[in-house]
Amino acid sequence: MTGGGRRRFDRLTQHLPGRRYWSRYRFCSGNTVRLFTAGEPYFAALTQRIDAAQREVALETYIFCDDPAGRPVSDALIRAASRGVHVRVITDGVGTQRLPMFNDWQAAGIEHRIYNPHIFGRFGFSRTHRKLAVVDGEFAYCGGINVVDDYDQNGARLPYARWDFAVELQGPVVADVLEAIDVQWERIRIGHRPALAPPAVGGSTPQAATARFVRARSSAGTAASGRSSDMRAIAEPCIAFVARDNFVNRRAIERAYLTAIGQARSEVLLANPYFMPGRKLRRALMLAAQRGVDVRLVIGRKEFAVLDYAVPFLYRQLLKSGVKIAEYEKTMLHGKVAVVDSNWGTVGSSNLDALSLMLNNEANVVLVLHPEIDQLRDAILAAFDESRRIDEKHYESRPAGERLLNWVAYNTYRLAMKLLTVGGYD
Template identity: 65%
Template sequence: MIGVRPRRKFKRLRQALFSGRRPPRLCFTVGNEVRIFQGGVQFFPALIERIDHAQEYVSLETYIFANDDSGRAVSDALVRAAVRGVTVRVITDGVGTERNLPMFAQWKESGVDHRIYNPHLLFGPLGFSRTHRKLAVIDGTYAFCGGINIVDDFDQNGTRLEEPRWDFAMEAKGPVVKDVRDAFDVQWDRIRLGVKPREPRTADCDAEPPQSRWSSRRARRARQRARLGEIHAVDRPCVAFVARDNLLNRRAIEKAYLRAIAHAEREVLLANPYFMPGRKLRRALVYAAQRGVRVSLVIGRKEFVALDYATPFLYGNLLKHGVRIAEYEKTMLHGKVAVVDADWATIGSSNLDALSLVLNNEANMVLVNHPEIAGLHDAILQAFDEASRIDEKRYASRPLTERVLSWLAYNSYRAMMKVITIGQYD
C-alpha cells in the first residue's frame, strides 16, 4: 500500500488540471467591459459592492489580507455573503498574510472556506513559491485583477504613508472572466492536494479569433497572431488574462511584456516597484530605444532595501541607449503597469524581478485597443513627471563607494536568485 496515496494525489491533480479548466497561455477575447481603479479608495468600494450583490459564489485570492479598516470592510462583506448562502472561497499567502488573524475565526463560523497557500516558508510541498496574485471572481460575471492587496492604502509595514500607495486594479465583465475563474479553481485544487508535480505542456489559445467570415487562411494567421499576443492581433478592443506559476505557463507574463515591447513603434511606458528583470527584458527595452521608441521607466524605491542598491547597477546600459529612467518617491509605488503605443496595456501583480517572473504565482490582465488605456497612460506619464529623473552624466560621476556597493548588491541578488530559482533566472 506504500505510495498509493501520493499516486492518487497526482491523479486528482492531473484531472483538475486537464478537465477542461486549464488556463490558456494568452488568449484574447472581445466583448469585455473594463473598469480601471487607482488605489484602494476606488477599488475597495467596487469590490465590496460586487460581493454584496453576489448570488452564487465569491472567489478571492490575495497575498496580503490585513486586519485593518480596509481588510475588515472586505472581510465583513465576505461574511455577509456566506451567511446569505453564497459559496465564499478565499486564498491567502502563508507569508504575506498573518496566520491567526481574528477574522479567520469569524470566517469559519460563517462558512467562508479559507485555504492558505504554502504555509511553510522553506521546504514546503510547493517549494519556495508564494501566491502574489490579487484576484477575485464573483458569480462568473465579474473578475478583478491587479496589484492591490487587501490592505489600507496608507499602511506600509506598520508605517503610515503621507500619500496613498500608487497602485492599480481592474474589473472585467465578459468572456475573460472564465479564464480568471479557471485559474483560481486550479490554484484551489493545488492547495488542497499539496503537491507540486512537473510542469505539463500547455496549449496556446486555440479559439477562433474575434472576427467573422474570414477565410481559413486568414483565420489561421489571426490565431497565430493571437497566440503571439501581438498588439494588432484584432481590431476591436480585447482583453486577455495571463497567469504564471510553477505548474503552468512559467514565462507567460514575461513573454507578454517581451512581445509587446518588440512590437513597439512609438512609446513604452513602464512602472514597477521591483525592477530587476533578466537579460531578455533588458535587451528588449534597449532594442526598442535604439530603433527610436521612447522608452520611459518609473521605478519604485524604499520598499525593498536590497533592490534600492542593486537596481541602479542596471541604469548605465539603459541610459546609454536612450532609455529614460525616473525614481518615484512621492509615495510607495506599488503598481505593476505598462502601456505600449497607447493601445496595449497590462495591469497586474507581477513585479519585474526574479521572484515574480520565475518563482511566484502572478496574474496580469492585458488590454488591447481599449479606451481605458488612455487613463492609465496619463497616470504613468504623470508619475514619471513627479519622479526624480536619472541624469546619465550625474549617474556616471557617482562616488566610487556607491558604485561598488551597487555592484555588490546586484551580484549578490543575482547569485541568490540563481540558487532560489534553480538556475532559471537569467
C-alpha cells in the same frame, strides 16, 4: 489570418523566444473594463459586488489585513456566506498573518485555504502573489492591490495613497480568471498540478490577436495624437488574462512583455516597484530605445534597501541605450503596469524581478485597444513627471564607494536568485 498577415507577424516576432508556449493564454473580445487607480474605490466596488452576490465569491490575495481596508471586505464575505453564497478565499502563508478573523470566516461557512503556509513548503519558495476575485462568474478583479489600507506601509503612515492599480472585468475573460482560481484551489488541496480545462469557445489565439494589433497599428501609423481612437475604429478591443505558475505557464507574463516591447514603434511606458528583470527583458527595452522608441521607466524605491542599492547597477546600459529612467518617491509605488504605443497595456501583480517572473504565482491582464489604456498611460506619464529623473552624466559621476555598493548589492541579489531559481534567473 491572411498569408501576408502571418508573414508580417512572423517577421515581427521571430527574434522573441518561446513562441510555442503562447497558446497558454488567449485573447477574447466583448469585455468591459473598469480601471481603479487606488485601493479605496477598488474596495468599495468589490464589497458592493460581494454584497450583491447570489451564488459564488472567490478571492485570492497575497496580503489580507485586519485594518480599515480589510475589515469591510471581510464583513462583506461573511454576509455573503451567511445568506448561502459559496465563498472561497485563498491567502498566502507568508504575505498574510494568521488573523483572528479567520475564525469568523470559518464560523460563517467561508472556505479558506492557505498557499504554502511556510517559507519553504511543498511548493518550495513559491508564493501566491496574485490579487484576484470573481463574483458570480460575472465580475472579475485583477491587479496589484492587496487587501490593505492604502496609507499603511508596515505600520508607517504614507504621505499619499499607495500608487497602485486594479481592473474590474465583465465578459468572456471572467471565465479565465475563475479557472485560474479554481486550479489554485485544487492545487493547494492535492499538492500538484490539477488537470486544466480547455479554453472556452470563442476566444482567439495570442497570435491572431497580436496580428490584429499589428495590422491596426500599421494602418493608422504611429503619430502620438489620436492613436487610441484610431485603433478602436480599426480593430476590436480584446483582453487576455495571463497567469504565471511553475507548471505550464512559467514564462507567460515575461513573454507577454517581450511580445509588446518587441513590436513597439513609438513608445514604451513601464512602471514597477521591483525592477530586476533578466537579460532578455532588459535587452528588449534597450533594443526598442535604440530603434527610436521612447522608452520610459518609473521605478519604485524605499521599500527594500537591498533593491535600492542593487537596481541602479542596471542603469548604465539602459541609459546608454537611450532609455529614460525616473525614481518615484512621492509615495509607495506598488503598481505593476505598462503601456506600449497607446494600444497595448497591462495591469497586474507581477513585479519585474526574479521572484515574480520565475517563482511566484502571478496574474496580469493584457488590454489591447481598450479605451482604459489612455487613462493608464496618463497615470504613468504623470508619475514619470513627478519622479526624480536619472541623468546619465550625474549617474556616471557617482562616488567610487556608491558604485562598489551597487555592484555588491546587484551581484548578491543575482546569486541569491540564481540559487532560488536553480539557475533560471539570468
